[in-house]
Amino acid sequence: AQSVAQPEDQVNVAEGNPLTVKCTYSVSGNPYLFWYVQYPNRGLQFLLKYITGDNLVKGSYGFEAEFNKSQTSFHLKKPSALVSDSALYFCAVRDRTGTYKYIFGTGTRLKVLA
Amino acid sequence: NAGVTQTPKFQVLKTGQSMTLQCAQDMNHEYMSWYRQDPGMGLRLIHYSVGAGITDQGEVPNGYNVSRSTTEDFPLRLLSAAPSQTSVYFCASSPGTGLAEGAYEKLFFGSGTQLSVL
Numbered sequence: 001a002q003s004v005a006q007p008e009d010q011v012n013v014a015e016g017n018p019l020t021v022k023c024t025y026s027v028s029g030n031p032y033l034f035w036y037v038q039y040p041n042r043g044l045q046f047l048l049k050y051i052t053g054d055n056l057v058k059g060s061y062g063f064e065a066e067f068n069k070s071q072t073s074f075h076l077k078k079p080s081a082l083v084s085d086s087a088l089y090f091c092a093v094r095d096r097t098g099t100y101k102y103i104f105g106t107g108t109r110l111k112v113l114a
Numbered sequence: 115n116a117g118v119t120q121t122p123k124f125q126v127l128k129t130g131q132s133m134t135l136q137c138a139q140d141m142n143h144e145y146m147s148w149y150r151q152d153p154g155m156g157l158r159l160i161h162y163s164v165g166a167g168i169t170d171q172g173e174v175p176n177g178y179n180v181s182r183s184t185t186e187d188f189p190l191r192l193l194s195a196a197p198s199q200t201s202v203y204f205c206a207s208s209p210g211t212g213l214a215e216g217a218y219e220k221l222f223f224g225s226g227t228q229l230s231v232l
Binding site for chain 2: 006009032034036040041043044045046049051090100101102103104105106107
């Protein structure tokens with residue numbers, strides 16, 4: 001069965017420092033990988049995706065993520081955090097077998113301190 | 115474009131009552147899905163549809179029914195509400211039915227329905 005793990009419930013980082021939000025997955029084959037962000041009282045918004053190709057993908061708002069096949073990880077990163085980045089971040093996977101099911105992690109709350 | 119529209123935004127039910135959560139999208143997306151969001155459990159897939167007349171179960175389908183009679187609408191029915199169904203419900207859609215690499219790659223979410231079952 002597919003699964004996604006986000007090992008940290010919360011990540012605190014000072015404004016201007018780099019940030020990393022971790023995600024590991026268990027999916028047979030090569031999955032599609034995604035990051036979404038949720039601001040308070042809002043639906044989720046797409047940040048970035050890995051489909052194929054370059055292991056480092058760039059997305060919205062200066063975020064990027066690195067796909068590591070051997071470690072089955074897809075960590076979200078940003079070189080310099082902003083207070084406005086504070087939100088709930090979700091990693092998601094979908095396999096390539098045609099089941100069309102997205103599986104989400106439990107979410108990581110990012111708090112950027114001024 | 116309105117995107118994905120969910121109604122109502124808030125609802126309180128008594129145990130045993132039935133209701134339908136509405137979801138409509140105006141982007142001609144073929145894929146639509148329902149999730150519930152619970153603290154510490156992230157988003158869990160309830161049901162999804164890859165086109166009109168086609169639905170399938172997700173991770174937590176029990177207690178919920180769906181139908182897809184049109185491309186635009188994907189209502190979620192609670193037949194007999196239970197306190198365990200207290201949650202925030204999100205509808206999401208995505209374009210394309212998937213022959214192309216990366217189809218369904220981006221989900222568009224509605225703003226959610228907060229449901230309380232007493």
